[in-house]
Amino acid sequence: MADGGVHFDPEVTVPNPARVYDYWLGGSSNFAVDRELGDRMIAIDSRVVPMVRENRHFLRRVVTWLCRNGVTQFLDLGSGIPTVGNVHEVAARVTPEAKVAYVDSEPVAVAYSARILEGNQNATITHADLRDAETVLSAPTVAGLLDFSRPVAVLALSVLQYFGDLENPAAMLDRYRKVLVPGSYFAISHISADDSDVDMDGLADATKQATVSAHPRTRAEVTALFGDAQLVPPGLVWVGGWHAEPGSAEPVPGILGGLGRVG
Numbered sequence: 001m002a003d004g005g006v007h008f009d010p011e012v013t014v015p016n017p018a019r020v021y022d023y024w025l026g027g028s029s030n031f032a033v034d035r036e037l038g039d040r041m042i043a044i045d046s047r048v049v050p051m052v053r054e055n056r057h058f059l060r061r062v063v064t065w066l067c068r069n070g071v072t073q074f075l076d077l078g079s080g081i082p083t084v085g086n087v088h089e090v091a092a093r094v095t096p097e098a099k100v101a102y103v104d105s106e107p108v109a110v111a112y113s114a115r116i117l118e119g120n121q122n123a124t125i126t127h128a129d130l131r132d133a134e135t136v137l138s139a140p141t142v143a144g145l146l147d148f149s150r151p152v153a154v155l156a157l158s159v160l161q162y163f164g165d166l167e168n169p170a171a172m173l174d175r176y177r178k179v180l181v182p183g184s185y186f187a188i189s190h191i192s193a194d195d196s197d198v199d200m201d202g203l204a205d206a207t208k209q210a211t212v213s214a215h216p217r218t219r220a221e222v223t224a225l226f227g228d229a230q231l232v233p234p235g236l237v238w239v240g241g242w243h244a245e246p247g248s249a250e251p252v253p254g255i256l257g258g259l260g261r262v263g
Contacts, residue, residue: 058239067094078159088123133175182263189257229260
């Protein structure tokens with residue numbers, strides 16, 4: 001189910017982070033300008049690809065953990081372009097009745113999501129700016145799917161980094177937090193400014209060519225985004241180390257992730 005009427009111009013001339021991310025994950029919903037920027041960023045620091053792939057695995061482990069702990073509703077902010085292992089696919093493996101409301105402002109992401117979700121009664125896509133929480137939460141594709149009198153997991157994975165300090169992403173999230181009942185959760189992943197071994201400044205600088213640019217943040221700054229939500233062990237860690245499967249390789253630094261419980 002989609003909010004309808006979303007189209008995109010195939011003559012794309014400016015790269016977009018969601019499409020670059022799709023390229024790194026091996027997807028096909030990207031354009032030459034996105035691949036060019038993606039390759040330039042790989043040349044700056046080749047670990048960017050394992051970083052984003054570990055971030056995708058983090059999504060899978062978080063959603064699986066939430067379903068196994070009784071959460072069956074998800075609001076995915078900045079959901080990006082669909083690739084294998086979307087939230088609704090992961091959730092359905094554990095809880096077939098799980099409901100997922102995706103939200104994104106990128107027309108390509110919304111158009112492809114609508115195509116994939118056609119006929120799916122348990123998942124929707126909404127074309128909206130996540131900074132406008134009131135519009136997002138009142139959209140029929142969100143309010144008509146999710147029951148906010150019950151716990152909801154809000155996912156903000158690798159999206160808050162595209163909002164600068166003047167846009168106050170913590171306050172942005174707080175507008176969503178206000179509608180959540182105790183037992184709800186926030187999952188956040190965010191590029192880190194703390195690891196000098198990763199050229200995050202160089203990578204972030206490269207994104208200035210894209211439709212939006214990235215803003216690395218310190219561990220303390222990312223922790224503050226959770227507000228008063230209580231972090232689930234092991235807390236805020238490199239995404240590859242969050243509930244990693246036995247025998248997993250050492251996590252790649254660069255992206256911090258955690259899950260916080262509300263109330």
